[in-house]
Amino acid sequence: xxxxxxxxxxxxxxxxxxxxxxxxxxxxxxxxxxxxxxxxxxxxxxxxxxxxxxxxxxxxxxxxxxxxxxxxxxxxxxxxxxxxxxxxxxxxxxxxxxxxxxxxxxxxxxxxxxxxxxxxxxxxxxxxxxxxxxxxxxxxxxxxxxxxxxxxxxxxxxxxxxxxxxxxxxxxxxxxxxxxxxxxxxxxxxxxxxxxxxxxxx
Ligand code: VGL
Ligand code: ZN
Numbered sequence: 711x712x713x714x715x716x717x718x719x720x721x722x723x724x725x726x727x728x729x730x731x732x733x734x735x736x737x738x739x740x741x742x743x744x745x746x747x748x749x750x751x752x753x754x755x756x757x758x759x760x761x762x763x764x765x766x767x768x769x770x771x772x773x774x775x776x777x778x779x780x781x782x783x784x785x786x787x788x789x790x791x792x793x794x795x796x797x798x799x800x801x802x803x804x805x806x807x808x809x810x811x812x813x814x815x816x817x818x819x820x821x822x823x824x825x826x827x828x829x830x831x832x833x834x835x836x837x838x839x840x841x842x843x844x845x846x847x848x849x850x851x852x853x854x855x856x857x858x859x860x861x862x863x864x865x866x867x868x869x870x871x872x873x874x875x876x877x878x879x880x881x882x883x884x885x886x887x888x889x890x891x892x893x894x895x896x897x898x899x900x901x902x903x904x905x906x907x908x909x910x911x912x
Pocket of ligand 2: 765
């Protein structure tokens with residue numbers, strides 16, 4: 711089996727001090743650097759929103775971060791402004807060895823729709839192109855690490871499994887936001903989709 715390591719959204723805004731900081735998000739960077747050194751195909755995702763993106767609470771009158779709204783494609787959590795294109799918060803964390811990435815998938819650049827998954831926007835239809843990239847490289851297994859376990863890692867892992875890839879999520883190399891039980895729901899959903907959840911190597 712040919713395998714890819716997918717590193718999800720290890721950006722400044724998701725690390726301590728950032729606009730949408732995931733607790734201990736920076737603690738996983740050094741072991742991920744070590745894992746990348748041992749992996750062939752390394753793919754990064756980068757959350758990459760235009761200013762005024764529809765997933766930002768500031769784009770909706772009277773709404774606050776973490777409120778839930780209905781969008782044409784389904785329910786959407788509203789977030790603090792984060793990962794705005796070209797701004798420091800959207801950059802990869804400086805300790806991450808970003809030179810290992812052979813492919814960087816940017817997502818969330820359409821103002822009207824959020825994109826948690828590395829494979830599809832949140833309408834579950836509009837592809838990012840990652841599926842084609844992996845298939846044309848002959849990859850049939852993916853290992854997923856990064857931020858946040860209950861949002862972008864979760865959506866990416868479930869989509870990858872549904873597309874027919876063998877999927878492992880290294881939970882020890884992820885951290886969660888955990889909003890209203892989102893972590894438990896994400897674990898259940900990943901398991902139901904056939905994702906293998908691993909706490910460490912092997
Ligand atoms: C993410 C919320 C909003 C993530 C991205 O990377 O999990 N979460 N944008
Ligand atoms: Zn985002």
